[in-house]
Amino acid sequence: MNFKVQAEKMGLDEDEYVEIVDLFIKTTAANLRQLRAAVKTGDRSKILQETHSLKGAALNLGFWEICEIVERIAKGVRENSCQKLSADIEVIQGRIDWIAGLLVRRPTKDESQGTRGGDL
Amino acid sequence: MKKKILVVDNHPVFLKMMTTMLDKEGHIVLSAEDGLSALAVLRNFTPDIIFVDLIMPGIGGDKLCRMIRKNPKLNDIYIVIVSAVAAEERLNYSDYGADACIAKGPFDIMSKHIVAAVEQSGQKTPTREPGAIIGLEGIYPHQITQELLSIKSHFDAILGSMTEGIVEMNPEGKVIFANPAAVALIGLPEENLLASSFLELIQEQDRKRAEEFLANQDTWSRAKAEESLFKMNEKDLSLSSIPIANQGGRNLILLLNDVSERKRLEAQLLQAQKMEAIGTLAGGIAHDFNNLLTIIHTHCQLALLDHKEGEVLRGKFEAILNAAERAASLTRQLLVFSRRQVMEMKVIDVNHLVQDLEKMLRRVLGEDIELITVLDKDLGKIKADPGQIEQVVLNLAINARDAMPRGGKLIIETANAVLDENSPHLQAGVAPGRYVFFSVSDTGVGMKPEIREKIFVPFFTTKEKGKGTGLGLSIVYGIVKQCGGNITVYSEPSQGTIFKIFLPQVDFALGEEGEKTQKKELAGGSETILVVEDETEVRKLAVEILRRQRYKVLEAATGEEALLICEKHNGRIHLLLTDVVMPGLNGPELARRMKYSCPEMKVIFMSGYSDKGIFQRGILDPETGLLQKPFSLESLTGKVRMVLDHQSN
Numbered sequence: 001m002n003f004k005v006q007a008e009k010m011g012l013d014e015d016e017y018v019e020i021v022d023l024f025i026k027t028t029a030a031n032l033r034q035l036r037a038a039v040k041t042g043d044r045s046k047i048l049q050e051t052h053s054l055k056g057a058a059l060n061l062g063f064w065e066i067c068e069i070v071e072r073i074a075k076g077v078r079e080n081s082c083q084k085l086s087a088d089i090e091v092i093q094g095r096i097d098w099i100a101g102l103l104v105r106r107p108t109k110d111e112s113q114g115t116r117g118g119d120l
Numbered sequence: 121m122k123k124k125i126l127v128v129d130n131h132p133v134f135l136k137m138m139t140t141m142l143d144k145e146g147h148i149v150l151s152a153e154d155g156l157s158a159l160a161v162l163r164n165f166t167p168d169i170i171f172v173d174l175i176m177p178g179i180g181g182d183k184l185c186r187m188i189r190k191n192p193k194l195n196d197i198y199i200v201i202v203s204a205v206a207a208e209e210r211l212n213y214s215d216y217g218a219d220a221c222i223a224k225g226p227f228d229i230m231s232k233h234i235v236a237a238v239e240q241s242g243q244k245t246p247t248r249e250p251g252a253i254i255g256l257e258g259i260y261p262h263q264i265t266q267e268l269l270s271i272k273s274h275f276d277a278i279l280g281s282m283t284e285g286i287v288e289m290n291p292e293g294k295v296i297f298a299n300p301a302a303v304a305l306i307g308l309p310e311e312n313l314l315a316s317s318f319l320e321l322i323q324e325q326d327r328k329r330a331e332e333f334l335a336n337q338d339t340w341s342r343a344k345a346e347e348s349l350f351k352m353n354e355k356d357l358s359l360s361s362i363p364i365a366n367q368g369g370r371n372l373i374l375l376l377n378d379v380s381e382r383k384r385l386e387a388q389l390l391q392a393q394k395m396e397a398i399g400t401l402a403g404g405i406a407h408d409f410n411n412l413l414t415i416i417h418t419h420c421q422l423a424l425l426d427h428k429e430g431e432v433l434r435g436k437f438e439a440i441l442n443a444a445e446r447a448a449s450l451t452r453q454l455l456v457f458s459r460r461q462v463m464e465m466k467v468i469d470v471n472h473l474v475q476d477l478e479k480m481l482r483r484v485l486g487e488d489i490e491l492i493t494v495l496d497k498d499l500g501k502i503k504a505d506p507g508q509i510e511q512v513v514l515n516l517a518i519n520a521r522d523a524m525p526r527g528g529k530l531i532i533e534t535a536n537a538v539l540d541e542n543s544p545h546l547q548a549g550v551a552p553g554r555y556v557f558f559s560v561s562d563t564g565v566g567m568k569p570e571i572r573e574k575i576f577v578p579f580f581t582t583k584e585k586g587k588g589t590g591l592g593l594s595i596v597y598g599i600v601k602q603c604g605g606n607i608t609v610y611s612e613p614s615q616g617t618i619f620k621i622f623l624p625q626v627d628f629a630l631g632e633e634g635e636k637t638q639k640k641e642l643a644g645g646s647e648t649i650l651v652v653e654d655e656t657e658v659r660k661l662a663v664e665i666l667r668r669q670r671y672k673v674l675e676a677a678t679g680e681e682a683l684l685i686c687e688k689h690n691g692r693i694h695l696l697l698t699d700v701v702m703p704g705l706n707g708p709e710l711a712r713r714m715k716y717s718c719p720e721m722k723v724i725f726m727s728g729y730s731d732k733g734i735f736q737r738g739i740l741d742p743e744t745g746l747l748q749k750p751f752s753l754e755s756l757t758g759k760v761r762m763v764l765d766h767q768s769n
Contacts, residue, residue, distance in 0.1 A: 010227050011141060011144070012144070016140050020137055027131070027132055048271065056131055056204050057131055057133040059225060077267065078267055
């Protein structure tokens with residue numbers, strides 16, 4: 001994943017984009033916390049609220065894989081098959097952790113010269 | 121060109137992206153995370169363009185747009201809805217007053233539309249016509265959004281159909297949601313209601329109590345029902361509260377129920393029960409007093425027959441007689457109030473009655489009070505005791521006169537009225553139907569509510585000692601209620617008072633006029649009369665008087681004894697003179713049984729007290745004689761003669 005390329009697509013500086021992704025990680029952590037609690041209590045409405053919020057932000061930032069998993073969760077809720085919900089939530093958590101890791105290991109401006117953008 | 125921009129969205133990532141991008145473009149950008157915060161920003165900041173999310177907690181984008189459009193100062197702002205539901209729901213954004221709508225999607229695509237909208241905002245006057253949704257290309261309906269919209273629409277339908285008002289209040293006391301029932305109860309358009317202070321919606325007299333209720337920590341930690349009521353929009357509302365957790369802390373759901381009607385009916389019932397209890401007490405006392413007064417009165421009259429004019433004792437007996445008559449008048453009034461007075465019903469035209477009374481009323485009111493009558497020419501008839509209705513008019517007129525010491529106007533108005541189940545004048549115990557309405561209003565000093573509540577209570581008076589018995593309005597109340605009608609009073613200090621009376625209409629005439637005068641000379645005869653009375657002294661007196669007038673008199677202390685006498689007596693019994701309320705067999709039941717063996721026998725009931733169930737609501741069969749207690753020599757002998765001479769149909 002190349003933050004610089006992603007930033008350019010949106011007309012932002014890389015630092016600005018990184019700041020937004022950082023905010024995304026933080027708000028998503030809260031979403032996932034609420035989502036786990038809602039799955040535990042079987043609160044269908046709450047699950048949908050949290051996934052809606054998560055999906056919106058992921059879509060804005062172009063995190064397509066997260067969007068797809070979130071849609072799968074919604075489908076499970078609709079079909080009353082909640083068995084895979086917890087597993088899907090953990091997959092999302094894994095994707096978020098991966099993005100967070102990239103942020104930490106992000107190359108400096110000089111290092112990033114010449115790298116290619118990755119597909120998300 | 122540099123623009124002033126407000127972005128309203130509850131998602132921090134979207135807000136950050138928008139503000140970062142628009143800042144970069146050189147615009148002045150402020151943000152708000154919900155509708156309520158946006159309204160706060162708009163108090164001091166008038167943007168050129170607002171980007172608004174549609175679904176937000178509390179005040180949503182649709183409501184926020186409408187509120188902005190209602191504000192003339194903000195009317196020129198270019199409003200753009202940026203929504204994630206654009207692909208799932210057909211949005212008529214112009215219904216909310218918005219100028220454009222952009223579908224939420226990947227920011228790299230959406231940002232171009234945002235920039236275009238910013239440019240658009242300053243270039244031409246917004247058309248606010250329904251238009252296409254921008255940026256829908258490549259956006260597909262999402263299950264989550266569809267599900268959420270379906271849940272939202274389900275809850276909207278439930279909340280919209282509830283008759284209970286539901287208001288959501290944030291911790292700062294601002295209204296962030298109101299269902300249609302709450303909007304109707306509070307009586308403000310939703311746009312004005314949202315974001316307003318809930319406390320300020322409560323009328324001043326109850327605000328402090330409501331403030332304490334809302335300030336109580338307990339209210340914010342568990343569901344509560346406040347037992348006392350709050351006045352809001354001139355309605356009495358009960359208030360229950362349920363705290364709910366949300367992302368920012370706790371909000372309060374307030375359930376509002378209009379209990380004005382229930383409160384009014386409870387107050388009416390309480391008043392009716394109180395008056396009934398006082399009436400029963402007063403009626404009971406008056407009944408016993410009547411028997412005692414009959415003894416005093418008639419003994420005096422008998423004694424007067426033995427003493428000639430000028431004798432010292434005669435003067436003393438006359439003084440006792442005078443006092444007994446005054447006492448009898450008081451007990452009569454108590455009986456009227458208690459609705460135990462037996463009425464002799466006639467069909468009455470209230471207009472004629474008022475016209476007949478006008479001359480006397482003018483004399484009673486004096487020169488400083490102008491009497492105005494507004495009488496409905498097509499007024500229906502009522503069935504009542506004419507003397508009692510005259511007393512109603514007279515008592516109300518006297519009351520009005522005393523309320524206008526410096527003069528004024530007394531207005532008597534009549535009209536036909538129909539009371540249905542929704543009529544506020546339909547009190548407990550009054551049936552829906554056609555009524556004759558008449559009102560007596562004055563321009564006098566009026567009454568405070570605490571006085572108004574007590575005016576029908578016997579012996580309650582605001583007049584100086586010796587200037588009123590405190591029975592005048594109690595009598596009015598008793599008469600109206602005994603006629604099956606109702607009476608209400610409206611009064612404000614310094615504004616005057618109006619009494620409104622509703623009496624049931626009748627369509628038929630009720631037979632001949634009753635006796636109007638009584639002969640001065642004591643009447644007598646030779647017929648046989650059976651006197652039945654459990655009060656020994658009263659019975660002895662009646663027997664003594666009738667024997668003096670040459671009647672053959674049989675006597676019995678109870679109904680059962682009377683039946684035995686009737687069985688054993690060989691000759692004809694022409695008249696049964698009986699008390700009404702007696703232990704064992706009561707008067708009407710005795711008369712009914714004796715009529716089997718003596719069908720020609722006439723009947724006179726002696727009573728000042730009509731017990732419910734013996735006479736229906738105290739209304740006497742027009743063919744039956746009634747002797748009011750306490751009776752006099754003249755009334756007893758006169759009534760006996762009249763009934764004996766009356767030809768049966």
